[in-house]
Structure formats: C-alpha cells, structure tokens
Amino acid sequence: MGEIVLTELERLTALDEAERTFLMNEEEFRAFYELTARPVWVYLTRMTSDSRLADDLLQEAYYRLLRSKTSFESDDHRRNYLYRIATNLVHDHRRRPRADREPLLDADRTPAPEGAGGPEGRAANRIDLSRAMARLKPRERSMLWLAYAQGCSHEEIADVLGLKTSSLKALLHRARRRLAGLLTPDAGEGGVR
Amino acid sequence: MTSQVCVREMEVVEAVLGRRWPDGCDDELRQHASACPVCADVLTVTSALRDDFNSTRDDLQQRGYPLPSAGQIWWRAAVRARADATRAAARPLVWGYGIAAACVAGLLATSAAVLWPSVQSNLERMEILAARITPRADRAADALMATVQAQLPLVLVGAACLLAAPIAVYLALREE
Numbered sequence: 438m439g440e441i442v443l444t445e446l447e448r449l450t451a452l453d454e455a456e457r458t459f460l461m462n463e464e465e466f467r468a469f470y471e472l473t474a475r476p477v478w479v480y481l482t483r484m485t486s487d488s489r490l491a492d493d494l495l496q497e498a499y500y501r502l503l504r505s506k507t508s509f510e511s512d513d514h515r516r517n518y519l520y521r522i523a524t525n526l527v528h529d530h531r532r533r534p535r536a537d538r539e540p541l542l543d544a545d546r547t548p549a550p551e552g553a554g555g556p557e558g559r560a561a562n563r564i565d566l567s568r569a570m571a572r573l574k575p576r577e578r579s580m581l582w583l584a585y586a587q588g589c590s591h592e593e594i595a596d597v598l599g600l601k602t603s604s605l606k607a608l609l610h611r612a613r614r615r616l617a618g619l620l621t622p623d624a625g626e627g628g629v630r
Numbered sequence: 631m632t633s634q635v636c637v638r639e640m641e642v643v644e645a646v647l648g649r650r651w652p653d654g655c656d657d658e659l660r661q662h663a664s665a666c667p668v669c670a671d672v673l674t675v676t677s678a679l680r681d682d683f684n685s686t687r688d689d690l691q692q693r694g695y696p697l698p699s700a701g702q703i704w705w706r707a708a709v710r711a712r713a714d715a716t717r718a719a720a721r722p723l724v725w726g727y728g729i730a731a732a733c734v735a736g737l738l739a740t741s742a743a744v745l746w747p748s749v750q751s752n753l754e755r756m757e758i759l760a761a762r763i764t765p766r767a768d769r770a771a772d773a774l775m776a777t778v779q780a781q782l783p784l785v786l787v788g789a790a791c792l793l794a795a796p797i798a799v800y801l802a803l804r805e806e
Binding site for chain 2: 458459463466467470471474475478479482483488492495496499500503504562563565566581582584585586587588606607610613614616617620621
C-alpha cells in the first residue's frame with residue numbers, strides 16, 4: 438500500500454487524537470522521557486554498538502510504549518517495560534538477514550570508541566570491554582548491563598528479560614564469571630588481551 | 631563448587647555505582663572484596679561496565695547532535711499513530727473496492743457468455759442490411775461532399791466558432 442500523506446489539518450488533529458489514544462498525556466511523557474531517554478539510549482548503543490541505530494531504536498521504543506495498552510503501576514514498572522521493548526527491538530534487529538542490517542557486536546570486529554578524547558587507557562579499556570561483551574550471548578550482555586551498569590535489581594532484570602528471578606541469579610552469576618574471566622589480564626585462553 | 635552469591639555483593643555494586651569505591655568505603659568492605667571471589671568478580675565487572683556507561687553517555691554529549699526532545703518524540707508518535715489509524719481504516723475500503731471490481735468483472739464475463747449467441751445473430755442481420763443500403767449511402771455521401779465544397783468558407787467559420795467558444799467562455803469565467 439502507498440505512503441499515506443497527512444495534511445496540516447490532519448497533523449493537528451493527530452495531536453488531539455494522541456492525547457486520547459496514548460495512555461499518558463504529554464506532560465507525563467515529557468517527565469518520563471527526561472528521566473529515561475539517556476540511560477535507554479546508552480543501553481541501546483552498547484547492545485548494538487551503533488549510536489545511529491540506537492537513535493532509531495530509541496524512537497521506536499517510545500512509540501511502542503505510547504501505543505501499548507498496558508496500564509502501569511508506577512514509573513519503575515513503565516521503565517522496565519520500556520527496557521523490555523528496547524531489548525526486543527535489539528533482538529529483532531539481530532534476527533534480520535545480514536544484508537538488511539548493520540552488524541551488531543561482533544567478536545572479530547573492534548568497534549572504535551566514539552569521541553576518543555579521553556586518556557588512552559580508558560579507550561583501551563573500552564575496546565577490551567567491547568571485545569569481551571561480544572563473546573557473550575545477547576541475553577548475558579543485557580542482564581550484565583542492567584545489573585552492573587544501571588544498577589537494576591534482580592526482580593527488575595527478570596521483568597525486563599522475561600525470566601524468573603530464581604533462574605536469573607544463576608544465569609547472572611555465570612555471565613558475570615565469564616565476563617570477569619575475559620576482562621582479567623591473566624585469564625589465560627578466555628582473556629581478551 | 632564456588633558459591634554463586636555473596637550477601638555483600640550489593641554493597642560493592644552500590645559503592646561503585648555511587649562513586650564511593652574505593653576511597654568512600656570502609657576498610658572492611660575493601661578487605662572483603664579482595665578476599666571474596668564473588669565480590670572480586672562483581673567489582674571487576676561493575677567497574678568496567680560503569681566506566682563504559684559513563685563514557686558512552688559522554689559520547690552523547692560530545693557528538694554534534696543531541697537526542698530528540700520529548701516534544702519531537704511525542705509529535706512524531708502522534709503523527710505516526712494517526713497515519714497508522716488512517717491506514718487501518720483504509721484497509722477494509724481497499725478490500726471492498728477489490729471485491730466490487732472482481733464482482734463487476736465476473737458479471738461482465740457471465741453476461742458476455744450468455745448474450746454472445748444473440749449478439750452474433752444481430753451482427754449477421756446487420757451485415758445483410760448494410761449490403762442492401764450501401765449503394766444508397768454512396769449516393770448520399772457524394773451529395774454531401776459537393777455541398778461542403780460549395781459552402782467551404784461558411785463551414786470553416788462555423789468550425790472556428792465551435793473551437794473558439796469554449797476558450798472564450800473559459801477566459802470570461804477566469805477573469806470573474
């Protein structure tokens with residue numbers, strides 16, 4: 438079906454309709470966006486290793502959140518739901534045929550840290566971390582990032598990733614062991630250096 | 631088998647995320663983290679990931695363009711929701727048009743099949759009739775051509791008027 442072009446009047450009507458269609462009003466959305474946009478963007482950037490793609494996925498994530506019919510008990514609940522959408526978007530992107538997408542984290546590629554204006558050691562650490570993260574499974578990356586970069590609780594991570602809290606603890610422990618092994622200089626074969 | 635959890639690992643995580651590690655923590659926690667394998671792993675991983683979080687967030691501030699504002703996201707979502715709704719509303723109409731077109735085509739095909747014998751017999755009858763009136767038509771055409779040739783200037787003026795009339799009407803209406 439062809440592209441639907443909206444007139445100016447329709448665009449204005451759309452804003453009125455949005456107030457009725459979306460489960461939150463514009464003021465609530467602004468407050469929630471200011472609180473969550475940066476951490477979610479950082480999460481998407483680290484999960485995809487592509488800041489441009491993260492920009493697109495961020496917008497898509499908020500659109501899906503606004504269109505969802507779920508009623509949220511609190512901002513924390515809404516935030517967890519947003520992270521779940523973001524995680525699913527990353528996984529969906531990963532599942533697309535390779536020709537259609539930019540490569541995500543890849544152990545053989547070393548994504549150069551953007552804005553490498555900081556000290557060399559810091560940049561090298563980031564490269565090490567990128568390489569180490571690339572060796573983990575996507576779910577392991579997500580849970581480690583949420584737990585140790587963003588400080589989410591086990592319950593929140595389980596909610597985001599659709600896991601049971603009891604099984605998350607074991608999975609998180611295993612992923613943490615692997616990443617720590619990859620990051621430690623004397624980690625032998627598993628090390629990234 | 632090593633233990634999977636340590637009761638103090640959250641303290642280590644909170645200290646690193648709260649930028650209190652190592653100077654803002656008590657000695658006892660530091661000693662524990664160096665002796666406990668679980669907390670040592672937690673410390674390694676949390677420090678690396680938190681540094682990366684901060685660096686990536688700094689990248690966002692250093693790049694040439696910021697994140698879209700909340701207002702932009704809201705506006706685009708509203709317009710897209712409207713377009714999606716319009717598209718969803720148009721979908722049954724498109725299906726309706728398609729079904730109607732298929733019905734008309736089917737009706738025409740059926741009608742053609744049913745009426746074809748009578749059309750064929752009428753064509754044959756017209757063929758016979760045309761063969762009978764051809765000599766008379768030829769004579770009438772000759773007479774018409776002779777009249778046109780005799781009154782050629784008058785015919786040309788009439789044709790010019792017929793052509794100019796709609797243009798004149800269009801110009802008059804446009805000025806109004």
